Amino acid sequence: MGQQPITFIRQVLALVTYPPLLDDPKFPEDAKQRARTILAGCRGGSVGSYTDSPGIEVIRRHVAQYIQERDGIPADWQNVVVSAGASDAIRNVLKLLICEVNGKRPGVMIPIPQYPLYSASLAEFNMPQIGYYLNESTNWGLDVSELQRAISEARKTCHPRAIVIINPGNPTGQVLSRENIEAIIKFAYKEKLFIFADEVYQHNIYAPGSKFYSFKKVLIEMGEPYSKMELASFMSCSKGYMGECGLRGGYAEVINMEPQVKAMYLKAISAMLCPTVLGQACLDIVMNPPKKGEPSYELFQKEKNEVLESLKLRAKMVADTFNSMEGFSCNTVQGAMYAFPQMKLPPKAIEAAKKAGKAPDVFYAFELLENTGICIVPGSGFGQQPGTYHFRTTILPQPDKLKGMLDKFAQFHKQFLSKYS
């Protein structure tokens, strides 16, 4: 999408991969220092060695320090499990809940719309999915009454064990308020649910007034009994300002986990040996970026802020454009990387979709693709209230390209409306 990698990340990775570069004066001293620290944590001083399954100790410590500074609350490095991207971490924790209770399968509450990793993994693990609808009219907030409806219905057929919250939201782009998080935690406590806090977009906050609160911070600050709840929080190198998806770095911070279960968790991941060491190294840098006064600090901040500032502009551009188009409404993109606009489709278009054997939003997406080359993901891929039609689009293309895309889209939409009205 044209986003450039952060120089410092790539420099450190090149140094740990090919240590003769440590003698090259072209690399800044702080990049070399990071590389030496990472290599000192590797067996035999090489990224080619297996590490402990939960990751290199010094990197786990840097993650804990990052969390501690973020939340203002102590974090124990032994609760940090490094992974090959957040998906890996999420699935490894999810698996621990595969256990029938009184003949009932273990259910997991997930938002609708949701990120398809959850539905796919739950299907694979034969765990019932308990969908709760996000409230589009409160900018995709979570209503406790809806959570209650969903779990009460589900209890008839399964044993609910966990709730997944994606904050900032994918595909919905909301950033949850502290009050909303507190209400969710109280609900989870009452219903004895393990909390999965998918917080991979924690660096992507754009809207004025929006602020990221980690579930851990809120839960600990609520005090007992909430502060004793089991929670896993997930983070990744694939999003944020770095966007290093191909390197596969991420982590889970797991708190208050029953020690016997935690022992089994660590044993289970050991079958896969260890997450990629270069992915771990990337995570290390994201958790422990250059500090003020170090040679790479200025450039790092500049590159980081440019990405985030540009995403902020694009978040607004996308929502504003769709809101200006007939029949579209789009919530504020408060965070993450996506907009999930709703569209009203004319009855004739719905009929044409039916004839074509496609869901109406899928029909629209294909028409758009074929006429303009623009690819959106129909809302039915993520789930949506019956009878409503949405799609996910990203704010990732660079501003010029994005503007061109949105202009084309608006033009197509006019033609589509006139064709089917």
Place this chain on the structure above:
Amino acid sequence: MGQQPITFIRQVLALVTYPPLLDDPKFPEDAKQRARTILAGCRGGSVGSYTDSPGIEVIRRHVAQYIQERDGIPADWQNVVVSAGASDAIRNVLKLLICEVNGKRPGVMIPIPQYPLYSASLAEFNMPQIGYYLNESTNWGLDVSELQRAISEARKTCHPRAIVIINPGNPTGQVLSRENIEAIIKFAYKEKLFIFADEVYQHNIYAPGSKFYSFKKVLIEMGEPYSKMELASFMSCSKGYMGECGLRGGYAEVINMEPQVKAMYLKAISAMLCPTVLGQACLDIVMNPPKKGEPSYELFQKEKNEVLESLKLRAKMVADTFNSMEGFSCNTVQGAMYAFPQMKLPPKAIEAAKKAGKAPDVFYAFELLENTGICIVPGSGFGQQPGTYHFRTTILPQPDKLKGMLDKFAQFHKQFLSKYS
């Protein structure tokens, strides 16, 4: 263990990670060329982008070409699925067999002794493990009569669906003969078993007269009906002469798979997005090393041969030393990286182990560790014939260290025998 990385691999990885190095005259031109080819296969020309879930097309093509040259038999790049190490690939194919038949769970035949990935994964997937004993007296070969015994017993309680063969063997170091492979294929055909050929040590062949035959080559050359059987072969960057375990690169080649199953396979792996791009890049280089006449050819060959020649010496040194020790017998280490010697333990030692609440081989391993600092893995971790005692040790330490270790080991063993005789 003191083994040095292959220069060319690390050079290419540094180049793809930090492309400004492409202008650095210190890097050889062929390394730059490989880096450009890999980057051209990456979206946006960056290793930070997601790739297709089965891997980058050009890398899959290089893998297919490698297989084709190895076997002298065509290989289709679309049958190659790149993975984060072989473990990832093995588990992804294994999962496809999770399916009850007539109320019976799907069983998988695995060797005893075996590499624990299999027992751990089968336990996780709730798939019965059907152990077949390797024949220690034929250098850990596979007897069809033993395969038949194992499957006949298993059919009473489960539905056997697959057979795993590790060749060269881990932890047993054997290299199967072509005749033995043919017999196994015929057995698998008769019993309708999917073949898992774990061939990650295919570059590690040491003993005079031993030669690696891939299961695919043998199966195809046997002609119909065998050449139509479903088979997956697994390979890794973690072993061989490169030993890049931390980079997590590997692949599965899957042939004759039912198209609907293959579609589901490719869909299932997409939940995890893609294997690490730098692990993929490492695989690319292993599959497509410098060619004669290219600037890096000589150094690459030198480094590769030094590692393999040294491993060959060490394979002999380890087996010879154990065979010279009282009460030990060790098969020839024909390939892979391990020896799995048998030891006769005196009755008093067995009694002492019982008192200590340990299996005799575990007891011995702890005594060894506490007295010498040498760590071996007791045979019970891999499985062994009841009443026999083994351990796995590796041939990986550098010759000097290995010699020192073996001397210490022999000295300890004498003391152990005199203590418990």
